[in-house]
Every structure is written in C-alpha cells, then in structure tokens.
Amino acid sequence: MRTSALLAGLSAVAVSSARLIGISAPSTISTSENFTLTLITENYIQSVADVAVAWGFMPIPGYYGSLGSSSGSAYLGPSKSNQLNNVPIEAAAPSALTVGNDYVLGVSLFSLYGASGVPTTTLFNVTVTIGEEMSEETVSSS
Template sequence: MRVSTITAALTTASLASARIIGIAAPSTLAPNTTFTLTLLTENYIQTVADISVAWGFQLPTTANPTGYPYTLGSFADSAYLGPNKSNTLENVTISATVPAGLASSSWAGKDVVLSAGVHSLYGASGGPVVTGFNVTIKIGEETGSEGVRSQGQGWVENGSC
C-alpha cells in the first residue's frame, strides 16, 4: 500500500507542468545598471515550452496607460529561456540591463512601462503563443529594492488568424 502511494505521488510530481503568468521588476530603475527581471510562474494543466522573453520600455499615454498593445517599445532586448528555464514552478530570473538611453530628459524621472513578451509552445502539439505582460516603473538615479508585479496578461497572440 505504501509503495503504491509513493509511486502515485512520484508519478504526479514528474507530470507537473507550469507556465509563465507575469513579470516582476524593481519599481525604480537607474539607466546603465542591471536588474533582475523575474518571470512569475504557476502550476498548469499541460506542458509549456518557453522559448524566449523579449522586453522593452515605453512611455505611457492617456489613451494607453499600460503601453501600446502588442508592442514592447524602445530599447528592446531578449533572452533565451529553453529547457533549463521552462516548464518550472520556480520563478525564472533574467539579468537585464537598463538602457543608458533612458537617462535622457524624455525618460528620466518619469513613469515608464516595462513590457515583456514571452514566446511559448503549448501542449503536445506545440501551439505557438506570445503573451505580453506590463509593469509601470520609474526611471530614477538608483535601482530600488521594492518590486512591482504585472496584473494579468497585457495581451496574447496565438496561431488563430
């Protein structure tokens, strides 16, 4: 009886799947410094192979306070995720650089939208999806320790035409 219980638990553990559900970053970022971009994860019903994440910065507008839909903005950068940083219940951390260009008067001291797009393949059929997440941060003189988290998805683009 004990062996079957342990076997069932191990089987369930090995079938655990996860997906990325958001991003987190320091609430204040200083130009020309590095920061940790955290990809937030949760348990999910099927396997998700995360391929990459790309991110950028944009100024919010009255019409688009969380940035323009389906865009990353200026100063785009990216990181490969692959099998080592995919389908895990542990949050994924990426070392990212705040572009030096954010020190200009157009950006410095302002609220800025940090947008990220995660490219993933869902399920056994490998359905491609790009999911966007946004957080509002401030461009300051020092990168802060307080964090901000995205709330839900900014946008989703999949294979439907």
C-alpha cells in the same frame, strides 16, 4: 500497497507542469546598472515549453501590443520551463531613457503549449520610473 502508492505519487510529480503568468521588476530602475526582471510562475495542467522573452521600454501610456524600443531578449529553453520557481532574468534599461520619467516596461513571452506544441505569444507590462538608483520595491503585472 505502499509501493503502488509511492509510484502513483512519483508519477504525479513527474507530470507536474508550470507556466509563466506575469512579470516583476524594481519600481525604480537605473540605466547605469542591470536589474532583475522576474518571470512569475504558477502550477499548470499541461506542459509549457517557454522559448524566449523580449523586453522594451515605452513612454507612458505605451501602445497596446507593443514592446516599444527593444532593449533585450533572453533564451529560456528547457532549463527555465515547467518549473514552479520564479525565473530571474538579468536585464538592462537603455541609457537614452530620461531620469525622473515613468515608462512602460513591456515583455513578450514566446511559448509552446501542450503535447502539440501550440505556439503562443503573451504580453505583460508594468510601469517603472527611471532613477539615479535602483529601488528594492517591486511592481508586478499579476
């Protein structure tokens, strides 16, 4: 009986899945240093293969469905998919952004959902301020 309970528990762990549901970034970003763009995860009912993420900055109010001026991208792949820990990405803001102004940080995530590998693109955004120094305070889309 104990063996079957243990095997049932282990099989449940093996099929655990997660998906990315939002982003978090410092509320003030400096163009002179990299910042951590955090991809926020949650438990999910099926597997999700996160392929890549791209980000860009737009002047306020931004344009729905757009990343603005693209400033970076990162491959995610198997090592950063289906995990319940938030995923940190090292990112940078373009030096052309004006200190003291607010911008929309737009992020696009490309993922493949389920056993059929259904492709999806999900957009997230937060408003950040460009400053001389990075803030410890963060803003989140979720």
